[in-house]
Amino acid sequence: MKRGFIALVQGVLLSLIIFSGTEVSAETGRETHGQEGEGLPAEPGEAGSDPKISFHGYGEFHYNNPVVEGTGLPDEDLLPTLDFHRLVLGWSYYYNDRLSLHAEIDYEHAAQELELEFAYIDYLITDAINVRAGSMLMPVGPLNEFHEPTLFYSVERPYVQRTIIPTTWSSGGFGFFGQPLQGVSYRIYFVEGLDATGFSENGIRGGRQVLFEDENHAVNFGGVGRIEYTGLPGFVVGASLFSAGAGQGTPGLGNARVTLWDADLRYRIRGFDVGALYAQSRVRGAGEISDLIRLDPDRAEETVGSEQIGWYVEGAYHLASLTQSQYDWVPFIRYERIDTQASVPSGFVKNPATDLKVITYGLAFYPHPDVAVKVDRERWDDEAGGDGNRTNAALAFMF
Numbered sequence: 046m047k048r049g050f051i052a053l054v055q056g057v058l059l060s061l062i063i064f065s066g067t068e069v070s071a072e073t074g075r076e077t078h079g080q081e082g083e084g085l086p087a088e089p090g091e092a093g094s095d096p097k098i099s100f101h102g103y104g105e106f107h108y109n110n111p112v113v114e115g116t117g118l119p120d121e122d123l124l125p126t127l128d129f130h131r132l133v134l135g136w137s138y139y140y141n142d143r144l145s146l147h148a149e150i151d152y153e154h155a156a157q158e159l160e161l162e163f164a165y166i167d168y169l170i171t172d173a174i175n176v177r178a179g180s181m182l183m184p185v186g187p188l189n190e191f192h193e194p195t196l197f198y199s200v201e202r203p204y205v206q207r208t209i210i211p212t213t214w215s216s217g218g219f220g221f222f223g224q225p226l227q228g229v230s231y232r233i234y235f236v237e238g239l240d241a242t243g244f245s246e247n248g249i250r251g252g253r254q255v256l257f258e259d260e261n262h263a264v265n266f267g268g269v270g271r272i273e274y275t276g277l278p279g280f281v282v283g284a285s286l287f288s289a290g291a292g293q294g295t296p297g298l299g300n301a302r303v304t305l306w307d308a309d310l311r312y313r314i315r316g317f318d319v320g321a322l323y324a325q326s327r328v329r330g331a332g333e334i335s336d337l338i339r340l341d342p343d344r345a346e347e348t349v350g351s352e353q354i355g356w357y358v359e360g361a362y363h364l365a366s367l368t369q370s371q372y373d374w375v376p377f378i379r380y381e382r383i384d385t386q387a388s389v390p391s392g393f394v395k396n397p398a399t400d401l402k403v404i405t406y407g408l409a410f411y412p413h414p415d416v417a418v419k420v421d422r423e424r425w426d427d428e429a430g431g432d433g434n435r436t437n438a439a440l441a442f443m444f
Contacts (some may be wrong), residue, residue, distance in 0.1 A: 097139045102149075103443035104132040105194040107201075110436045117247075117398070118425045119433035129155040133162060143169045151213075161256070163215050171223070177234070178219035180256055184232040184271035185285040186210040186307045186322065194441035195417045198361055198377040198409040201437060204401075208383050209324040209355035210307060211250035218266075228276025238265035238289030241301040241334045246347045246399055248385040249303060249326060252291060265290030267302075279313035292330070297337060301330035316366030318375075323356040325387075332390030348393040350386035357381040365411075373411040380404055397428035407437075417441045 110125030135149035149162035165179030182190045188202060189212045197203070206212050220234030240262055243251030254261050267289020274282050287305045292298035307324035328334070331351035338344045361377035364370075381403040386395045407421025423435040 098136060100134070100136050101444060102132070102134045103193045103195070104441070105130050106440045108438040109200075113435065118401075118427060118431050119423065119435040121433060132156070135162070145169075161215075162213065173223045173225040174221055175223050176219070177222055177232075180215055180217050181220075181234060181236070183214045183216060183236070183269050183287065184234070185214070185269060185287050185305060186212070186324065187281070187283060187309050187311070188212055189214055193443040194439070195411070195415055195443050198359075198375055198417075198419065199379065199405050199407060199421050199437075200419050200439040201405075201423075203322070203357055203359075203379060203381060204403050205322060205324060205355035205357050205381050205383055208248045208250060208385060209326060209353055210305070211248065211253055214253050215256075216254065216269075217256050217263075229272070229274055231270065231272045233270035234268065235266060236269055236289065237261075237263055238267050238293065239291045239303055240293045240295075241291040241298050241303075241328075241330070241349075242293070242295055242337065244291075244328065244334055244349045245338065245344070246349065246386060246396055248350075248353055249305075249328065252303075254293075262293035262295075264294040265292055280311070282308075282310040284308045291328075295337070297333055298330060301328070301334055303328055316363045318361040318363065318377075320359045321357065324354070326353045327351065328353070332393065335390060335393060348386065348389050348396065350384075350388065350395075350399070351390050352388040353385045354387040355381070355383040373414075375409045375411065376407070377409065378404070378406040398431060400428040402426045415443045 107128045107130045108125065109128070111119055111121055111123035112126045113119050130153070132152045133149050134152070135147070138146045140146070145167050146164075147167065148164035151160040151162045152158075153160060161180060163180050163182050165177055165181050168176040170176065184190055186206050188197065188206045189210060192202060192213060202212060216236040218234045218236030220232065220236075222230070222232040224230045237254060239249060239252035240254050241252055243253070245251055267287070269285070269287040269289075271283060271285040274280075285307045287303070289303060290301065291303050292301040303326060305324070305326040307322060309320070309322040311318070311320040328349060328351050331349045334349045335347065338347055338349065357379055359377065359379040361375050363373050363375050365373035382401070383403070384400045386399045389395050402425070404424040405421055407419065410418045412418075417439075419437070419439045419441060421437050423437065425431075425433045425435070
């Protein structure tokens with residue numbers, strides 16, 4: 046059934062290309078990737094120009110030695126693996142100058158898993174205020190909305206933006222976006238909350254919901270927003286805030302709530318590229334959530350942290366700035382700290398293994414700005430005395 050559905054989707058996409066009668070464009074109609082633009086879609090009058098439909102996508106093929114199961118330390122007894130981690134196909138359709146549809150489907154792990162990345166409608170009003178509704182990527186941190194693999198240098202995404210900020214994270218809702226001032230952009234949405242029954246000692250990532258009627262619980266809602274400043278060449282600074290209930294109708298968890306915020310910046314000048322991020326979440330009702338998940342024998346000793354903290358700093362250098370070559374070699378290094386039990390509810394004991402340090406260093410080669418070959422090495426340590434190393438390589442592309 047899954048393979049038949051995938052074939053049907055591919056057939057529909059191919060038919061649209063053949064019968065649209067226009068040349069397919071690589072322009073996505075999505076917000077920009079924070080590199081050059083102001084985070085806005087095309088201006089009214091431009092979006093409706095031919096072609097009415099455009100296609101885009103990205104993918105990444107990984108080698109990991111060893112594979113990491115869950116969010117624990119690399120286990121060097123595990124065998125290395127190859128994984129076509131994801132192939133994402135997306136399209137935008139412009140009904141007219143103001144109304145447009147944007148969607149992506151994610152084929153995970155050599156198309157063994159199928160996910161809806163997002164599907165939403167935009168209605169453009171003015172530069173300052175526009176409307177968006179549907180299934181949307183949460184505007185939290187710089188990577189959750191724009192996570193194409195050529196936009197970061199490591200094989201894996203920064204672990205802070207996987208653990209503290211649970212990328213890739215989408216939710217249903219509606220809201221507004223725009224550019225009220227030159228160089229200032231924002232997104233603010235009313236959205237569905239997380240599901241606390243999926244939380245663990247390793248964070249809130251398991252609380253992400255799927256917009257599928259048999260698994261979704263639309264009881265608690267809240268708000269999310271992000272503001273960015275890109276008014277200086279090469280400089281991007283942003284801040285995000287999410288707050289919503291998380292009980293989702295589960296008895297005893299009516300008080301559960303997650304508040305998550307981050308601040309981040311990136312600066313590129315004369316070949317240097319430096320970035321930093323700090324993220325923190327607070328889970329109200331963490332004690333009640335911990336009591337509930339401990340009813341599962343496999344999770345009998347887990348404690349959900351009432352406070353979770355993560356941060357990183359990263360530096361890279363583009364050698365093409367010296368050689369003036371069309372090919373770019375980018376050595377980089379990143380230092381991360383992650384603590385999913387920065388504080389725990391009264392009466393519970395912290396697991397020091399949840400306090401992690403990760404150092405990643407490596408090299409990314411760009412034969413084209415939208416194609417990258419990456420190799421890196423990770424060094425992990427935790428406060429329980431554990432450590433581990435991991436070697437990764439990847440082919441990454443977007444179009």
